[in-house]
Amino acid sequence: MRRLALIALPYAWLLALFLVPFLIVFKISLSDIATAIPPYTPTLDFRAGWQGIKDFFSELDFENFAFLATDSLYWKAYVSSLTIAFISTILTLLVGYPIAYGMASAPDHWRPTLMMLVILPFWTSFLIRVYSWMGILSTEGYLNQLLLGLGLISTPLTILNTPTAVYIGIVYTYLPFMILPIYSALERMDGSLLEAAEDLGCSRLTAFWLITVPLSKTGIIAGCFLVFIPVIGEFVIPSLLGGSQTLMIGKVLWEEFFNNRDWPVASAVAVVLLLILIVPIVLFQMNEQKSREAEQ
Amino acid sequence: MAQNVFEPWNDPAEKPLIQFKGVTKRFGEFVAIDNQTFDIYEREFFALLGPSGCGKTTMMRMLAGFETPTEGTILLGGQDMAPIPPNKRAINMMFQSYALFPHLSVWENIAFGLRRDNKPKAEIEARVAEMLKLTRLEQFAKRKPHQISGGQRQRVALARCLAKAPKLLLLDEPMGALDAKLRQATQFELMDIQEKTGTTFVIVTHDQEEAMTVASRVAVMDNGRIIQADTPARIYEMPNSVYVADFIGEVTIIPGKVHRRDKGYDVTFAEGQPTLYSEFDAEFDNGQTGYLALRPEKVAISAERPEGRTNAVQGKIIDIAYLGNLSTYHVVLPNGQKIKAQTANTRRLSRRDFTWEDTVWLSWTDTAAVLLKG
Ligand SMILES: Nc1ncnc2c1ncn2[C@@H]1O[C@H](COP(=O)(O)OP(=O)(O)O)[C@@H](O)[C@H]1O
Ligand SMILES: [Mg+2]
Numbered sequence A: 001m002r003r004l005a006l007i008a009l010p011y012a013w014l015l016a017l018f019l020v021p022f023l024i025v026f027k028i029s030l031s032d033i034a035t036a037i038p039p040y041t042p043t044l045d046f047r048a049g050w051q052g053i054k055d056f057f058s059e060l061d062f063e064n065f066a067f068l069a070t071d072s073l074y075w076k077a078y079v080s081s082l083t084i085a086f087i088s089t090i091l092t093l094l095v096g097y098p099i100a101y102g103m104a105s106a107p108d109h110w111r112p113t114l115m116m117l118v119i120l121p122f123w124t125s126f127l128i129r130v131y132s133w134m135g136i137l138s139t140e141g142y143l144n145q146l147l148l149g150l151g152l153i154s155t156p157l158t159i160l161n162t163p164t165a166v167y168i169g170i171v172y173t174y175l176p177f178m179i180l181p182i183y184s185a186l187e188r189m190d191g192s193l194l195e196a197a198e199d200l201g202c203s204r205l206t207a208f209w210l211i212t213v214p215l216s217k218t219g220i221i222a223g224c225f226l227v228f229i230p231v232i233g234e235f236v237i238p239s240l241l242g243g244s245q246t247l248m249i250g251k252v253l254w255e256e257f258f259n260n261r262d263w264p265v266a267s268a269v270a271v272v273l274l275l276i277l278i279v280p281i282v283l284f285q286m287n288e289q290k291s292r293e294a295e296q
Numbered sequence B: 001m002a003q004n005v006f007e008p009w010n011d012p013a014e015k016p017l018i019q020f021k022g023v024t025k026r027f028g029e030f031v032a033i034d035n036q037t038f039d040i041y042e043r044e045f046f047a048l049l050g051p052s053g054c055g056k057t058t059m060m061r062m063l064a065g066f067e068t069p070t071e072g073t074i075l076l077g078g079q080d081m082a083p084i085p086p087n088k089r090a091i092n093m094m095f096q097s098y099a100l101f102p103h104l105s106v107w108e109n110i111a112f113g114l115r116r117d118n119k120p121k122a123e124i125e126a127r128v129a130e131m132l133k134l135t136r137l138e139q140f141a142k143r144k145p146h147q148i149s150g151g152q153r154q155r156v157a158l159a160r161c162l163a164k165a166p167k168l169l170l171l172d173e174p175m176g177a178l179d180a181k182l183r184q185a186t187q188f189e190l191m192d193i194q195e196k197t198g199t200t201f202v203i204v205t206h207d208q209e210e211a212m213t214v215a216s217r218v219a220v221m222d223n224g225r226i227i228q229a230d231t232p233a234r235i236y237e238m239p240n241s242v243y244v245a246d247f248i249g250e251v252t253i254i255p256g257k258v259h260r261r262d263k264g265y266d267v268t269f270a271e272g273q274p275t276l277y278s279e280f281d282a283e284f285d286n287g288q289t290g291y292l293a294l295r296p297e298k299v300a301i302s303a304e305r306p307e308g309r310t311n312a313v314q315g316k317i318i319d320i321a322y323l324g325n326l327s328t329y330h331v332v333l334p335n336g337q338k339i340k341a342q343t344a345n346t347r348r349l350s351r352r353d354f355t356w357e358d359t360v361w362l363s364w365t366d367t368a369a370v371l372l373k374g
Helices: A002-029 A046-059 A063-070 A072-105 A108-123 A126-137 A142-150 A163-188 A192-199 A204-215 A217-232 A236-241 A249-259 A263-295 B056-064 B106-116 B121-134 B150-163 B180-197 B208-214 B232-237 B242-247
Strands: B018-027 B030-040 B045-049 B071-076 B091-094 B168-172 B200-205 B217-222 B225-230 B252-261 B264-268 B276-278 B289-294 B300-302 B311-322 B326-332 B338-344 B359-364 B370-372
Touching: A002 A263, A063 A072, A063 A263, A072 A108, A072 A163, A072 A217, A072 A249, A072 A263, A108 A163, A126 A142, A126 A163, A126 A236, A163 A204, A163 A217, A163 A236, A192 A204, A192 B091, A204 A217, A217 A263, A236 A249, A249 A263, B018 B056, B030 B056, B030 B071, B030 B225, B045 B056, B045 B180, B045 B208, B056 B091, B056 B168, B056 B200, B091 B150, B106 B121, B106 B150, B121 B150, B150 B168, B150 B180, B180 B200, B180 B208, B200 B208, B208 B232, B217 B232, B217 B242, B225 B232, B225 B242, B242 B252, B242 B289, B242 B370, B252 B276, B252 B338, B264 B289, B264 B370, B276 B311, B300 B338, B311 B338, B326 B359
Parallel strands: B045 B200, B045 B217, B091 B168, B168 B200
Antiparallel strands: B018 B030, B018 B071, B217 B225, B252 B264, B252 B289, B264 B276, B289 B370, B300 B359, B311 B326, B311 B359, B326 B338
């Protein structure tokens, strides 16, 4: 009985916070736009009884999904989001791995401090941090002033409102999510394994490829998913740093909701986004499961 | 039986394989190895024996190249090892923690070193198969280290470092996780391997019986120093210090004042106790304190005073340790000195001659004890 309650609790949680909202959004995506509050029809009318429910269901259709397929804007936004997410995941890995490696090989008494430094940015609002990147990257920003001052460039670089700014913003924001799982995998690694590898004839570099990398694999995969999944739906970074040049599905979603007030289409966009995300989320869960098993 | 004596350390013409020359290793202020100079010869089975923390692992790690001596040099075959990194040394080490690669199977672990040498595939496969057979791990070749038992892991570690057939093999407590039977089998296997391959072994152990069984020489260490390095028999029979005598096997130490007489020394150890005599070749001043070290199996126990023995004392049995084949009697003399005497249990337990609280005579021959300076 108690076990049942223990199992039921997370499922109730999932139901209330995921499944119900999803069903609401899904229902809206099947509705039609209307000039009303809320801005879509039909709405469920229980007072009309059984007939009301039947009417309600008869008016739902997949028109909005069909519409997404006809306008190339949407699939381009999805593809572009996936591409940006993929490239920024790679970039974050390239920046994050050496940092995690350095942390894991630092002397024991340094590690809490280094860990602190990685988490520290979370203490200030994400929005403020993205705004400060605008201040750094803009044409009159600190970066250009510095480079001009040093005489490295003669005309200011245009970084803000380009994809480069988006990548900088994403790598900066999501770096901790990459560093922490890799660090925790590296930290658990027994240092004598590398000595054993050297003893058996490996150079330091081969030992790194043959021992360190495979043993941090689960950390790498976890970090990549932790970056890739949220970046697909990222909205703030592309709209603040990317300007009109960057097409991302999160931004499209925002515009449908707030600029066009087309809730049904916006909901359809969200549902498709969720379906796309399910694939990497399932893969991520499988990786977690595998790493838990390996630990036992 | 004609025995081929293997004692290269007594042969001045023999070149040592390993030479430690004034080697000191410090960790910060702490002296882990204290100015050690000694040689290890080819085909030796050299055992390092000592309490935990005395520097055995540090000694091994310097040989393998993971630590560099703070002072002094280590030579291998006459060549200074300092500039040679671990992966270029013809030395393999079996780690105390085994250090098996968790993501590789047993087979891949054993093949790891061979693959680094870019050996042909067929040769690697043959060698790994040979190693698996030797360590009786054939059924486990495909398993990962976390899927086998502690003893099996230890054998994988052993197989992995044997696979490359190194000139020198370092084994850091290679049999700690094995049960008594398997341990004995592995000891003989190691000796067999050594016979076949001619590899030189340096083995760390804190099991003295193991050291005595396998080693050509045993080095007894304490606080970063080798106190005595000698054959197992000489370590046991002729310890050079109370520390070594006490560390190896059971022993009774009787401190007393020594006086030269004939070929040995008289030892007076307590008021009202007979003067003991030990025929032992050592340099003592008259009146100097000496320590008589007496192995329990060399002490006879009897109800009556034995005839014609200089060394005979009377005491009371306070404890009997029954070891199956042997019994050790703990006898206390009137002055409080305890002496251990061991007898073989040739009769059934119920027919034992002596029991608790019995007053008995202990005696030993003039040459039974060794006289030590401290
Ligand atoms: N890397 C190190 N840093 C500081 N002290 C060490 C280090 N390695 C070993 N020691 C110290 O040196 C001494 C000898 O250690 P070790 O050689 O491992 O002993 P054991 O004989 O038990 O194998 C111990 O007191 C240990 O604390
Ligand atoms: Mg040790």
